Amino acid sequence: DSGVTQTPKHLITATGQRVTLRCSPRSGDLSVYWYQQSLDQGLQFLIQYYNGEERAKGNILERFSAQQFPDLHSELNLSSLELGDSALYFCASSVSLAQETQYFGPGTRLLVL
Amino acid sequence: QKEVEQDPGPLSVPEGAIVSLNCTYSNSAFQYFMWYRQYSRKGPELLMYTYSSGNKEDGRFTAQVDKSSKYISLFIRDSQPSDSATYLCAMSASRQGAQKLVFGQGTRLTINP
Numbered sequence: 001d002s003g004v005t006q007t008p009k010h011l012i013t014a015t016g017q018r019v020t021l022r023c024s025p026r027s028g029d030l031s032v033y034w035y036q037q038s039l040d041q042g043l044q045f046l047i048q049y050y051n052g053e054e055r056a057k058g059n060i061l062e063r064f065s066a067q068q069f070p071d072l073h074s075e076l077n078l079s080s081l082e083l084g085d086s087a088l089y090f091c092a093s094s095v096s097l098a099q100e101t102q103y104f105g106p107g108t109r110l111l112v113l
Numbered sequence: 114q115k116e117v118e119q120d121p122g123p124l125s126v127p128e129g130a131i132v133s134l135n136c137t138y139s140n141s142a143f144q145y146f147m148w149y150r151q152y153s154r155k156g157p158e159l160l161m162y163t164y165s166s167g168n169k170e171d172g173r174f175t176a177q178v179d180k181s182s183k184y185i186s187l188f189i190r191d192s193q194p195s196d197s198a199t200y201l202c203a204m205s206a207s208r209q210g211a212q213k214l215v216f217g218q219g220t221r222l223t224i225n226p
Contacts, residue, residue, distance in 0.1 A: 002156065033211050043157070043201060043216040056212040090156050097209040100147060104156030 003027065004093050004105035012111045018079040021108045025072055025093030031055070032074040033094070033102060034066055038087040049074055050097070081112045116140050119202055119217030128226050132189040136202035136217045139183065143204040143215075146178050148187045151199045151219065160200075161187065192224045 003026035013019055025032050034046040045058035049068035060066075063081075068074040078085060088109050092102040119136045126132055134148075144165055149157035161176040163169045169176045175188040185204070189196055202217040 002158065004156070042218045045211050045214060048211045056210060058212045092156070099145065099203075099205055099208060099211060099214050100159060100162040102159070102211070104158065106154070106156050109154075 002103040002105060004091060004103055006089075006091050006105040006108050008108060009106070010109050010111075012113065013081060014113055015081055015083060017081050017112075018077065019081065019110065021076040021078070021089050021091075021110075023074045023076070023091030023093075023105060025074070025091075026095075026103055029093035029095050029103075030072065031094045031097060032068055032072070033092040034060075034074070034076050035090040035092065035104075036087045037090060037107070043090075046076070055097075078110070083112050086110055086112045114139065117202065117204060117215050117217045120220055121218050123221040123223060125223045125225060126192060128192060128194060128224055130192050130224075132192050132196070132222060132224075134187040134189075134200050134202075134220050134222070136185050136204075137183055138185075138204060138215075140204075140206065140215075141180075141183065142206035143180075143183075145205045145208055146176070146185050147203040147214075148174075148176055149201040149203060149216075151201060153198075157201055194224045194226050197223045 005024045030051045046060040048056040066076045088107045091105045094101040148161040151157040166180045173190045177186040199219040201219040205214045
């Protein structure tokens, strides 16, 4: 168990809908990362927050947004969902900005029908 | 062409065999190299972290980096059924900056008892 929690574990929704994925980092970790993992694209970095502020952006679509709250938990919002958004979404957290210190959560499996 | 190429497998070997997993890359600026293990329906977990060229050993696992050939390897000795997982390589030119970390597609490995 990495100490990173993600809810829900599974999510099934329809095209055009909006969903929110939640992540609680390990105790003491200030940085939260979101990744998308799909069969064709592999693991892709979406966005990073550090102590409440956006730190880095990757290949995140404009339909997707995220935030980190004062208690350091983070939410990833996915809107106007398309079939191609079906994927595993991972959250990771780290105590520093060094990449090798990231700990991944168990992921949320999203299925868009 | 992708920056990081990794044979997706699947790779199936008998218990006790030596396993070799490999990645090639095109960006000569990469200096930080990682191997992650991902069990089914779990998040990736960091196995090995190396900086620049050379070897690093941790128990049954050895990571090798050959920057001249732009080639990295992970060797697993005395493989066990519990090693069955997907192995992802990852690399970056900078130690910080999650958006700069590039992952391979992952190799699915099965160790047969």
